[in-house]
Amino acid sequence: MTDIFWPDHLFLVGCGNMAGQMLARWLDCGLDPARVTVLRPSGKPVADGVRVVTGYPVALPADTTVLLGMKPYQIADVAASLAPLCGEDTDIVSILAGTPLAGLRAYFPAPRALIRAMPNLPVGIGQGVTALYTDAAVPVQAREAATSLISPLGLVEWIADEARFNEITALSGCGPAFLFRFIDALARAGEALGLPADQAARMALATVEGAASMAARASDSPGALADRVASPGGMTRQGLNVLDADDRLLKLLTDTLSAARDRGEEMAREG
Numbered sequence: 001m002t003d004i005f006w007p008d009h010l011f012l013v014g015c016g017n018m019a020g021q022m023l024a025r026w027l028d029c030g031l032d033p034a035r036v037t038v039l040r041p042s043g044k045p046v047a048d049g050v051r052v053v054t055g056y057p058v059a060l061p062a063d064t065t066v067l068l069g070m071k072p073y074q075i076a077d078v079a080a081s082l083a084p085l086c087g088e089d090t091d092i093v094s095i096l097a098g099t100p101l102a103g104l105r106a107y108f109p110a111p112r113a114l115i116r117a118m119p120n121l122p123v124g125i126g127q128g129v130t131a132l133y134t135d136a137a138v139p140v141q142a143r144e145a146a147t148s149l150i151s152p153l154g155l156v157e158w159i160a161d162e163a164r165f166n167e168i169t170a171l172s173g174c175g176p177a178f179l180f181r182f183i184d185a186l187a188r189a190g191e192a193l194g195l196p197a198d199q200a201a202r203m204a205l206a207t208v209e210g211a212a213s214m215a216a217r218a219s220d221s222p223g224a225l226a227d228r229v230a231s232p233g234g235m236t237r238q239g240l241n242v243l244d245a246d247d248r249l250l251k252l253l254t255d256t257l258s259a260a261r262d263r264g265e266e267m268a269r270e271g
């Protein structure tokens with residue numbers, strides 16, 4: 001891993017399932033807990049050395065990076081207390097789903113850098129996917145600082161068009177749940193063929209883990225790998241023929257991502 005450019009101060013607003021995973025990974029990668037303050041109404045401890053507060057400080061230290069990690073509907077309340085503390089030298093990274101950059105700018109006019117991020121849950125083990133977006137007003141150094149901060153969490157992908165956020169969320173944000181379902185179905189299909197349930201579950205999980213790691217290291221695309229490991233007339237080919245018939249699997253996944261994307265658009269309209 002290349003050197004990480006840690007912010008001088010990190011202020012987390014909310015530290016639940018997602019922000020908690022991000023922070024856990026940063027601490028594992030060497031972030032000094034003394035640089036971190038977490039605001040959470042419950043006041044529950046987070047990690048050794050990390051300061052937890054239940055209310056806003058009177059000021060933020062210079063060059064603070066704020067991570068907005070509460071629920072999207074809380075933005076107006078949070079901004080009412082937080083925006084007056086933010087100066088030009090504050091960087092804000094928001095993981096709030098469905099909250100566009102323009103909306104964030106309206107709440108936080110002062111900071112030079114506002115960045116939208118869409119992480120997924122494996123960020124906690126450094127194998128997540130995080131999509132980042134910002135606009136041309138944000139200086140290159142702030143983009144680089146965000147890339148450096150997010151890199152220890154896994155793959156970082158800057159996206160060019162904010163309108164794509166719901167598609168991105170459908171693929172990588174919701175993707176872990178879809179893959180969990182796939183692993184479960186692979187195991188249950190093995191069970192349906194007569195394998196003991198616990199053995200099928202272990203083998204399905206290890207098969208997906210091994211195949212994903214192999215695909216990540218291979219020079220061929222996953223699509224090409226599938227064909228390479230399937231000899232004509234063999235067992236794998238016979239199985240692939242079922243998945244491939246009329247693009248069955250592709251259509252199923254396109255429908256799955258479309259449904260997730262459509263729900264994102266619906267939620268944005270509902271506000």
Ligand SMILES: NC(=O)c1ccc[n+]([C@@H]2O[C@H](COP(=O)([O-])OP(=O)(O)OC[C@H]3O[C@@H](n4cnc5c(N)ncnc54)[C@H](OP(=O)(O)O)[C@@H]3O)[C@@H](O)[C@H]2O)c1
Binds near residue numbers: 017039072097
């Ligand atoms: N979960 C995902 O897979 C995922 C993926 C991408 C993005 N996101 C985004 O991540 C954000 C958090 O989701 P989550 O699943 O992590 O939710 P969560 O587990 O419910 O965490 C919410 C956090 O917000 C804190 N909080 C509650 N009220 C607050 C207030 N008034 N001011 C400041 N903080 C407050 C909570 O404090 P306590 O800890 O004290 O209760 C908690 O730490 C959402 O905006 C969501 O869109 C989530």
